[in-house]
Amino acid sequence: MRTCVLSDVGALTLTDQEKPTVGADEALVRVDRVGICGSDIHYYLNGENGGNVVDFPHVLGHEAAGTVVETGEAVTGLAADDRVAIEPGIPCGECSYCRTEGEYHLCKEMEYMSSPPVDGALTEYVAWPADLLYALPDGVSLREGALVEPLSVAMHACERGNVSEGDSVLVTGGGPIGQLVSEVxxxxxxxxxxxxxxxxxxxELAERRGVDYAVNVESDDPIRVVREEVNPDGVDVVLESSGAETAIRTTTEAVRRGGTVVFVGIPIDASVPTDVNGMIGEEYELKGSFRFSGTYPDAIEGIDAGALNVDDIVSFEYPLSDAQTAFDRAAEPAGVKGVVRVSDDS
Structure with a gap:
């Protein structure tokens, strides 16, 4: 099978690898679409991400969907030709987090697709646990299926912030996660x-997608917009999706007393605002949001119902043979989401 490997920093190479065999509880999936995540770009440009260091060669990509071609002997509920979204994290199933409802994403032994040493989905076939494969309705495309993963990140972040009807929400960062966080x-x-x-x-994309205020922080002050245009007391929820230090510093100033700040963007080198007196006097909550758990069914249902739009965050798509171009474009600031088309017949 054709596989695109990160052979060195900034270098993607097409290679031939042996097609994986299927375990009893696994299915073999012919990969169709793979979204390019910010973590993929970090690995591509730096050879590491968040302390995880690549041992070259390595296969990137964890936002993936495809078609089942074979199932293991113990698999039920899936069959050949089923179109599926792939949930990329394999929890250990034994620890206290895995045994607690809604916390398996915190498993310390999680094997996450494309996070070293686990290879990713920029390859023609992947063998993956069948219980982490979710059938796609006819109305959900395989490209949309690949974007269930970043949508799930956004859904979990909004759940952590308890975003509710009538809330005012500030989202910092207009990348794929920020766009989807505002959508959710x-x-x-x-x-x-x-x-x-x-x-x-x-x-401009955020405005087209329905946000009330799209603020360029180079020419306008987001705190002014919050206080003068929305609520002088601040917003109910801030969802920091950029990882930028300047954005992180604005979060506690923008949130109202008793509000919530959720950090979902991964910073390269930044610290959380820690004005303890402010936290006491204002009673705002600071939370982190890490990946997701149990979100795939709701995400797929939301896309299928037309309630959640993931497809229009895609800025470009390239075939697997041109993955390097796709990654180079994804590293540029103007694009929101790049997608790699793995299957030639799709």
Whole structure:
């Protein structure tokens, strides 16, 4: 099978690898679409991400969907030709987090697709546990199926922030996660959404997708917009999706007393605002949001119902043979989401 490997920093190479065999509880999936995540870009540009270091060669990509071609002998509920979204994290199933409802994503032994040493999905075939494969309705495309993963990140972040009907929400960062976080916030009933970024194209996309205020922080002050245009007391929820230090510093100033700040963007080198007196006096909550758990069925249902739009965050798509071009474009600031088309017949 054709496989695209990260052979060195900034270098993707097409190779031939042996097709994987299927275990009893696994299915073999012919990969169709793979989204390019920010973590993939970090690995591509730096050879590491968040302390995880690549041992070259390595296969990237964990936002994936495809078609089942074979199932293991113990698999039920899936069959050849089923179109599926792949949940990329394999929890150990034994630890206290795995045994607690809604916490398996915190498993310390999680094997996550494309996170070293686990190879990713930029390859023609993947053998994966069948209980982490979710059938796609006819109305959900395989490209949309690949984007269930970042949508799930956004859904978990909004759940951590308890975004509710009537809330005012500030989303910092207009990349794929920020775009989807604002989408989910509106889906959950947020009355007012503000999205900030420095890239005009991302702000224009956010406006088209329905946010109330798209603020370019290079020319306007987001705190002014919050206090003067939305609520002088601040917003109910801030969802920090950029990982940028300047955005992180604005979060506690933008949130109202008793509100919630959720950090979902991964910073390269930044610290959380820690004004303890402010936290005591204002009683705002600071939370982290890491990956997701149990979100795939709701995400797929939301896409199928037309309530959640993931497809229009895609800026470009390239075939597997041109994955290097796709990654180079994804590393540029103007694009939101790049997708690699793995299967020639799709």
């Amino acid at each position: 916030a509106m889906w959950r009933g947020a009355e007012t959404t503000i999205l900030t970024d420095v890239v005009p194209e991302k702000l």
